[in-house]
Amino acid sequence: MSEPRSEAERLDGSDPLAALRDRFVLDDVTYLDGNSLGALPAHVPARVDDVVRRQWGELRIRSWEESGWWTAPERIGDRIAPLVGAATGQIVVGDSTSVNVFKALVAAVRMAQEDAGAGDGAGRDEILVDATTFPTDGYIAESAARMTGCALRPVTPAEVPSALGARTAAVLLNHVDYRTGRLHDLPALTRAVHACGAYAVWDLCHSAGALPVGLDEHGVDLAVGCTYKYLNGGPGSPAYLYVRRDLQPRFDSPLPGWNSHAEPFGMRSAYAPASGAVRGRVGTPDILSLLALDAALDVWDEDGVSVAAVRAKSLALTDFFLRCVGEYVPVGRVESVTPAAHAERGSQVALRCDDAGEVMKRLIEGGVVGDFRAPDVLRFGFTPLYVGFADVERAARVLARTLG
Numbered sequence: 358m359s360e361p362r363s364e365a366e367r368l369d370g371s372d373p374l375a376a377l378r379d380r381f382v383l384d385d386v387t388y389l390d391g392n393s394l395g396a397l398p399a400h401v402p403a404r405v406d407d408v409v410r411r412q413w414g415e416l417r418i419r420s421w422e423e424s425g426w427w428t429a430p431e432r433i434g435d436r437i438a439p440l441v442g443a444a445t446g447q448i449v450v451g452d453s454t455s456v457n458v459f460k461a462l463v464a465a466v467r468m469a470q471e472d473a474g475a476g477d478g479a480g481r482d483e484i485l486v487d488a489t490t491f492p493t494d495g496y497i498a499e500s501a502a503r504m505t506g507c508a509l510r511p512v513t514p515a516e517v518p519s520a521l522g523a524r525t526a527a528v529l530l531n532h533v534d535y536r537t538g539r540l541h542d543l544p545a546l547t548r549a550v551h552a553c554g555a556y557a558v559w560d561l562c563h564s565a566g567a568l569p570v571g572l573d574e575h576g577v578d579l580a581v582g583c584t585y586k587y588l589n590g591g592p593g594s595p596a597y598l599y600v601r602r603d604l605q606p607r608f609d610s611p612l613p614g615w616n617s618h619a620e621p622f623g624m625r626s627a628y629a630p631a632s633g634a635v636r637g638r639v640g641t642p643d644i645l646s647l648l649a650l651d652a653a654l655d656v657w658d659e660d661g662v663s664v665a666a667v668r669a670k671s672l673a674l675t676d677f678f679l680r681c682v683g684e685y686v687p688v689g690r691v692e693s694v695t696p697a698a699h700a701e702r703g704s705q706v707a708l709r710c711d712d713a714g715e716v717m718k719r720l721i722e723g724g725v726v727g728d729f730r731a732p733d734v735l736r737f738g739f740t741p742l743y744v745g746f747a748d749v750e751r752a753a754r755v756l757a758r759t760l761g
């Protein structure tokens with residue numbers, strides 16, 4: 358095997374996505390935090406400037422129609438759809454992931470309870486939630502459970518198949534674990550949830566834009582995700598909600614705002630839900646953030662980037678990082694908590710060490726940006742659109758020096 362530096366050069370030289378790096382604003386810093394906040398695509402500031410100065414400044418209220426503001430949540434949802442394996446008409450963009458988790462989970466429980474009422478009468482009064490989840494999903498699930506008269510049962514994704522039962526209404530899972538980078542088996546878990554008559558809600562924050570999801574192919578019921586990580590939509594860019602087409606007529610939102618009304622400008626006192634993905638909307642869309650995201654998504658369309666190519670590079674990057682860490686870092690100084698098997702790995706590597714907080718501080722001072730997750734995890738995210746193999750080698754080298 359060649360030594361890491363020349364190997365990095367060889368891998369960068371044969372990387373079909375290498376040219377995309379120039380589409381992003383980057384500097385000498387090795388940026389491995391795209392799993393928290395994606396880098397800025399270079400053309401976005403000019404687009405946002407146009408939205409502010411011309412669309413808002415000159416057209417003012419006319420832009421709701423003429424600049425397509427009103428329909429942006431569905432239009433941009435349709436642009437995200439191919440990235441998560443969904444046909445158009447099933448995704449709406451708006452609100453935060455936390456809010457969309459709430460909408461999706463309550464709607465899932467309502468459907469399960471409706472099924473139970475119409476069928477054998479078995480009560481569906483339990484929600485299973487990923488015990489290892491990013492905290493917000495757990496907090497929201499707890500509130501959703503209280504609201505719907507359910508018990509909340511935290512279980513690890515591996516325990517889900519044995520925890521499912523006649524009482525299960527809905528299951529809230531993460532496609533990729535935010536801390537360890539473990540990729541869960543979405544097809545098998547969704548099948549198991551369906552086999553017991555419950556609904557599956559997936560959080561795609563750490564998989565969309567990094568690996569194939571296959572929402573339609575695997576019959577996922579509902580899904581949510583953020584757009585500021587691998588989709589590079591910018592800080593606080595709006596999240597999305599997927600509701601499978603055949604479930605849309607039954608999607609009973611717990612937040613039925615006027616934007617999801619069948620006739621929003623009818624100003625009626627009685628609520629009547631719109632049909633289709635629009636039903637997932639709540640209030641006035643956050644146009645500036647939404648259109649920054651819209652612009653950021655051009656990177657995928659204009660350059661014809663395939664999710665399969667992104668996944669192949671992501672695995673090559675994380676493999677190479679693990680190899681470099683193995684070669685440079687003294688044995689036993691860090692322990693990888695990210696699965697070695699490709700089928701179980703997202704697009705990040707998490708290394709555990711007792712002094713992780715201090716190590717990450719020094720790494721950032723040394724020009725390598727990852728992040729620290731309490732109590733003892735160093736996270737490194739690899740965004741295939743702009744991270745190269747030389748970045749990976751450098752990060753491992755600086756890490757070894759820092760740890761030493």
Ligand SMILES: Cc1ncc(COP(=O)(O)O)c(C=O)c1O
Pocket residue numbers: 453454455456491493494531535560562563583596
């Ligand atoms: C898996 C996961 N779910 C939810 C969230 C929170 O999303 P939001 O702040 O958009 O509500 C995050 C944020 O990083 C996350 O990683």
